[in-house]
Amino acid sequence: MKRLKKKWGITSNFQLFIICVVFAITGSASAIVTQPLMLLLFGDLHGLSPLLLWPLRILIIFPIYQVLLLFFGFIFFQYKFFSKFGKKFLTKIGLKFLFRN
Numbered sequence: 001m002k003r004l005k006k007k008w009g010i011t012s013n014f015q016l017f018i019i020c021v022v023f024a025i026t027g028s029a030s031a032i033v034t035q036p037l038m039l040l041l042f043g044d045l046h047g048l049s050p051l052l053l054w055p056l057r058i059l060i061i062f063p064i065y066q067v068l069l070l071f072f073g074f075i076f077f078q079y080k081f082f083s084k085f086g087k088k089f090l091t092k093i094g095l096k097f098l099f100r101n
Helices: 002-008 013-042 050-075 079-092
Strands: none
Touching: 002 013, 013 050, 013 079, 050 079
């Protein structure tokens, strides 16, 4: 736990707890929101091959997760942490061009 706090620049156990709660809520919420959105965009998915369905689901869930992470981070007063975390993550996967600075 000390290593994670040091890596993330966190000083209190309470802040670490809140951050873990935000990650948990965001993961669950993005999974819940993705299914209706896929039905709205693509209609009935029952005949779709899993080889096409899962990559499509991942492509849709990724931006939803990023937005919800910032939203729940804001709600739990951890927006600064999650903004920095999101920028670092997106930069690592090659999406640095999304940021001006």
